[in-house]
Amino acid sequence: MKLRTLISAGAAAVGVVAYRDMTQKTHAIRRNFPVIGNFRYLLETIGPELRQYIVTSNEEERPFSRDERRWVYASAKGQNNYFGFGTDIDVEHIQGHTYIKHRAFPLEPPTPIDELASLPSAKVLGGPRNRVGAFRPGSVVNVSAMSFGSLSGAAIKALNLGAAKAGCLHNTGEGGISPYHRNGAELVLQMGTAYFGCRNDDGTFDLERLKDVVASAPVKAIEIKLSQGAKPGLGGMLPAAKITEEIAAIRGIPLDKDCISPPRHTAFHDVDSMLDFVELIATETGVPVGIKSAVGDLSFWLELAELMRTRTRGVDFITVDGGEGGTGAAPLIFTDSISLPFRMGFSRVYGAFAELGLADDVTFIGSAKVGLPENAVVAFALGADMVNVAREAMLSIGCIQSQKCHTDECPVGVATQNPWLVRGLDPLSKGDRCAAYLIQLRKELIRVSSAVGVGHPSHITPHDIEILNGDYESRTLTGLYGYKDHWGVPGADLGL
Numbered sequence: 409m410k411l412r413t414l415i416s417a418g419a420a421a422v423g424v425v426a427y428r429d430m431t432q433k434t435h436a437i438r439r440n441f442p443v444i445g446n447f448r449y450l451l452e453t454i455g456p457e458l459r460q461y462i463v464t465s466n467e468e469e470r471p472f473s474r475d476e477r478r479w480v481y482a483s484a485k486g487q488n489n490y491f492g493f494g495t496d497i498d499v500e501h502i503q504g505h506t507y508i509k510h511r512a513f514p515l516e517p518p519t520p521i522d523e524l525a526s527l528p529s530a531k532v533l534g535g536p537r538n539r540v541g542a543f544r545p546g547s548v549v550n551v552s553a554m555s556f557g558s559l560s561g562a563a564i565k566a567l568n569l570g571a572a573k574a575g576c577l578h579n580t581g582e583g584g585i586s587p588y589h590r591n592g593a594e595l596v597l598q599m600g601t602a603y604f605g606c607r608n609d610d611g612t613f614d615l616e617r618l619k620d621v622v623a624s625a626p627v628k629a630i631e632i633k634l635s636q637g638a639k640p641g642l643g644g645m646l647p648a649a650k651i652t653e654e655i656a657a658i659r660g661i662p663l664d665k666d667c668i669s670p671p672r673h674t675a676f677h678d679v680d681s682m683l684d685f686v687e688l689i690a691t692e693t694g695v696p697v698g699i700k701s702a703v704g705d706l707s708f709w710l711e712l713a714e715l716m717r718t719r720t721r722g723v724d725f726i727t728v729d730g731g732e733g734g735t736g737a738a739p740l741i742f743t744d745s746i747s748l749p750f751r752m753g754f755s756r757v758y759g760a761f762a763e764l765g766l767a768d769d770v771t772f773i774g775s776a777k778v779g780l781p782e783n784a785v786v787a788f789a790l791g792a793d794m795v796n797v798a799r800e801a802m803l804s805i806g807c808i809q810s811q812k813c814h815t816d817e818c819p820v821g822v823a824t825q826n827p828w829l830v831r832g833l834d835p836l837s838k839g840d841r842c843a844a845y846l847i848q849l850r851k852e853l854i855r856v857s858s859a860v861g862v863g864h865p866s867h868i869t870p871h872d873i874e875i876l877n878g879d880y881e882s883r884t885l886t887g888l889y890g891y892k893d894h895w896g897v898p899g900a901d902l903g904l
């Protein structure tokens with residue numbers, strides 16, 4: 409009898425916990441996995457104590473270490489994101505460790521830093537080519553390309569709400585503009601090789617459709633995607649089974665056929681015709697037009713810079729994606745070994761333009777793990793004007809780095825179309841978290857700039873940063889990447 413009472417009381421308690429978990433909106437894991445989901449939070453709480461006795465350090469785990477994720481999670485939740493007791497990195501021996509050289513007499517950061525930690529771009533996007541829609545982006549930190557399809561509608565909505573609240577641009581990804589992208593944020597419309605949302609039935613580019621799409625939404629710029637760091641030179645395929653009516657309508661594709669994204673564009677075939685295409689689109693839509701690419705063979709970039717020398721045609725911005733960048737799904741050989749890592753790739757592209765005196769003509773955007781303050785600072789020192797954040801923004805809306813994005817089984821509803829799992833992600837509260845993270849990243853950039861004695865991260869120079877070689881010695885970014893004097897910072901007359 410006693411046992412039966414005990415079992416009933418236990419079952420009732422579990423029922424109460426299950427009900428509480430399923431109806432709360434703060435934690436996707438508990439909403440999707442009632443009762444057992446609580447163990448994840450328990451383990452997270454007592455993890456640091458457990459790790460004193462078992463297993464790994466705070467610097468292990470990839471792509472994002474435990475410390476890096478903890479910083480994003482705490483920033484997104486508006487919690488204490490400081491670390492106590494000092495660094496646990498073996499600072500003199502870690503190869504590739506970054507040192508930022510502060511000044512003995514730092515600049516006073518604005519006190520207080522305003523609520524949004526406002527940090528506009530040093531350059532006017534589209535200004536050098538006099539585009540009708542040229543503008544100075546209000547934030548140097550923006551949300552990177554991720555499509556509806558690879559992410560759930562709820563995740564896209566949360567990112568869009570977050571970007572709107574933080575005053576950032578939201579890149580649509582190559583899947584076109586979905587209703588979830590229309591929640592207030594200004595957009596960068598991405599066009600991949602399949603021209604989703606602006607294509608003819610045979611998959612070729614349709615200018616009139618593009619103009620209609622641009623007119624229908626707050627599109628501030630267009631990004632032509634040549635490749636992305638995690639899978640350069642590789643097309644994509646969305647199997648018919650995964651094509652819902654909603655996705656088919658947004659992308660402009662049939663419901664009953666596998667949807668192929670070819671590995672290269674059909675609207676142009678070389679650098680020269682690409683520049684004609686860029687000018688056509690910029691003229692017809694009025695907005696600045698740029699390209700996104702990973703970096704492999706350098707001849708493309710050298711030719712692009714050379715052809716822009718006459719200043720009669722040109723891209724308004726270049727987004728360089730590093731080989732360490734993220735993806736919804738890609739073969740291992742592509743994620744691990746194809747295309748240069750961000751710092752190497754970016755510095756080579758920047759150098760191609762700086763060598764010809766064209767660095768101020770282009771807004772340079774960096775992506776691949778630059779949503780962490782240290783990496784972002786290095787990107788700015790190398791000459792990036794803005795950074796795009798993808799997976800870090802996913803972490804801010806609940807991603808737990810389970811790396812199942814390719815399976816449609818994302819446990820927190822971020823990278824899945826499974827309605828039960830998506831239900832766990834509450835776009836409103838997660839949108840607030842995304843905004844808090846984006847603002848916090850800007851705040852750290854303002855603080856670090858002040859410590860280095862400058863008022864804006866674009867003024868941090870490659871001399872200001874050294875990279876350790878793992879054996880007590882270090883080299884400046886200038887030496888490491890062959891930068892010349894005055895490279896890496898925008899010209900004095902850009903109005904900062």
Ligand SMILES: Cc1cc2nc3c(=O)[nH]c(=O)nc-3n(C[C@H](O)[C@H](O)[C@H](O)COP(=O)(O)O)c2cc1C
Nearest residue numbers: 552553554555581582733734735736776777798799
């Ligand atoms: C789930 C997912 C989907 C992505 N979709 C696109 C896409 O549609 N177009 C694109 O250019 N890049 C795409 N990317 C790459 C990101 O925009 C970004 O370049 C890359 O992840 C590096 O940034 P990160 O290190 O901040 O994640 C995607 C990345 C992820 C993780």
Ligand code: SF4
Nearest residue numbers: 807810811812813818
């Ligand atoms: S599957 Fe894992 S890594 Fe991918 S978004 Fe979901 S939680 Fe993050």
